[in-house]
Amino acid sequence: MRAVVHDRYGPPDVLRLEEVERPVPKDDEVLVKIHATTVNRTDCGFRAAKPFIIRFFTGLRRPKWRIPGSEFAGEVEAVGAAVSEFAVGDRVFGANVGRFGAHAEFVCVRETAPLAKMPSDVTFEEAAAVCDGAILALNCLRLADIRSGQRLLVYGASGSIGTAAVQLGKHLGADVTAVCNTKNLELVRSLGADPVIDYLQEDFTKSGERYDVIFDAAGKTSFAHCRRSLVKGGIYLPTDGWWNLMLALLARRIRIGDKRVLMAIPPRYGKADVLLLKRLLEAGSYRAVIDRSYPLEQVVEASRYVETGQKTGNVVLTVNGGRAR
Numbered sequence: 160m161r162a163v164v165h166d167r168y169g170p171p172d173v174l175r176l177e178e179v180e181r182p183v184p185k186d187d188e189v190l191v192k193i194h195a196t197t198v199n200r201t202d203c204g205f206r207a208a209k210p211f212i213i214r215f216f217t218g219l220r221r222p223k224w225r226i227p228g229s230e231f232a233g234e235v236e237a238v239g240a241a242v243s244e245f246a247v248g249d250r251v252f253g254a255n256v257g258r259f260g261a262h263a264e265f266v267c268v269r270e271t272a273p274l275a276k277m278p279s280d281v282t283f284e285e286a287a288a289v290c291d292g293a294i295l296a297l298n299c300l301r302l303a304d305i306r307s308g309q310r311l312l313v314y315g316a317s318g319s320i321g322t323a324a325v326q327l328g329k330h331l332g333a334d335v336t337a338v339c340n341t342k343n344l345e346l347v348r349s350l351g352a353d354p355v356i357d358y359l360q361e362d363f364t365k366s367g368e369r370y371d372v373i374f375d376a377a378g379k380t381s382f383a384h385c386r387r388s389l390v391k392g393g394i395y396l397p398t399d400g401w402w403n404l405m406l407a408l409l410a411r412r413i414r415i416g417d418k419r420v421l422m423a424i425p426p427r428y429g430k431a432d433v434l435l436l437k438r439l440l441e442a443g444s445y446r447a448v449i450d451r452s453y454p455l456e457q458v459v460e461a462s463r464y465v466e467t468g469q470k471t472g473n474v475v476l477t478v479n480g481g482r483a484r
């Protein structure tokens with residue numbers, strides 16, 4: 160089969176397409192014929208081994224897993240002897256977390272992994288882009304115990320995690336205010352945020368409004384900047400940054416004033432999350448925002464684009480031309 164491989168850490172150019180052996184499913188695995196996958200910030204971090212600490216999990220000198228990619232959507236091609244939930248021909252989507260291998264024509268995934276049958280009216284491209292941003296957003300929103308009636312501000316609401324956080328915040332009953340660039344105002348409004356603030360025109364911290372939770376979904380603001388916009392007992396939820404990690408670890412032991420920094424590290428991906436997302440897709444209350452689609456062969460270009468930090472939602476890779484419904 161054709162797969163994207165890399166034998167060293169580095170910039171997008173370390174990726175190349177190669178003919179490799181098709182994987183064979185173990186007893187508890189399904190073999191998925193992939194129609195679409197994504198390039199996300201997690202993939203780029205693992206490929207570049209940035210931050211350096213990633214190497215302790217993925218190989219100190221070179222990547223232990225040659226084929227990158229975690230999110231995917233496709234069809235079950237074969238099942239292991241002990242698999243009962245899936246059958247050959249099922250259309251499935253999910254994330255092969257910690258095992259990678261989705262930037263390829265086929266991938267083996269454990270039946271118990273975050274894997275579910277696809278809703279019938281969703282394309283492979285759409286389904287492939289559902290899991291990563293949404294599950295990362297869910298990790299953060301759950302940590303802050305987002306509840307009905309709370310005031311949630313999502314900063315950087317146009318990215319993969321941001322577009323998911325707006326929709327999932329609404330699903331959990333919060334009043335969602337979002338902050339993004341002028342060009343994404345309409346999109347973010349269409350996801351359910353109200354009001355939507357243009358960060359090029361206005362600094363939300365100057366408005367005098369207070370929020371129960373400020374979710375920095377793009378890694379572009381700071382606790383110091385947001386503190387005064389949090390209510391007493393309010394929570395700042397970062398997605399990135401050593402300093403934030405330090406503050407979050409510190410906050411587990413001592414109280415820093417009357418506000419807290421909480422960070423979902425390491426994030427957990429579970430089957431229940433994918434099943435929740437499937438229900439939301441079916442109910443029409445969630446959609447994956449797709450910025451661009453590239454064929455698998457253009458993985459280097461796709462990765463370069465993701466690394467600009469300016470994609471809107473998600474970047475999809477189609478495999479074998481992808482396929483509609």
Ligand SMILES: NC(=O)c1ccc[n+]([C@@H]2O[C@H](COP(=O)([O-])OP(=O)(O)OC[C@H]3O[C@@H](n4cnc5c(N)ncnc54)[C@H](OP(=O)(O)O)[C@@H]3O)[C@@H](O)[C@H]2O)c1
Nearest residue numbers: 200315317318319320340376377378379398399468469470
């Ligand atoms: N904790 C984890 O396990 C984990 C995993 C993956 C990613 N991350 C981190 O989470 C963050 C978000 O990831 P992602 O995949 O959602 O990112 P992404 O999709 O690449 O986010 C890009 C979005 O951020 C917006 N943006 C850029 N600069 C901004 C600014 N100054 N103010 C507001 N918005 C801005 C961009 O729009 P404009 O440029 O048009 O404004 C773009 O729509 C990243 O920092 C990433 O490293 C964390």
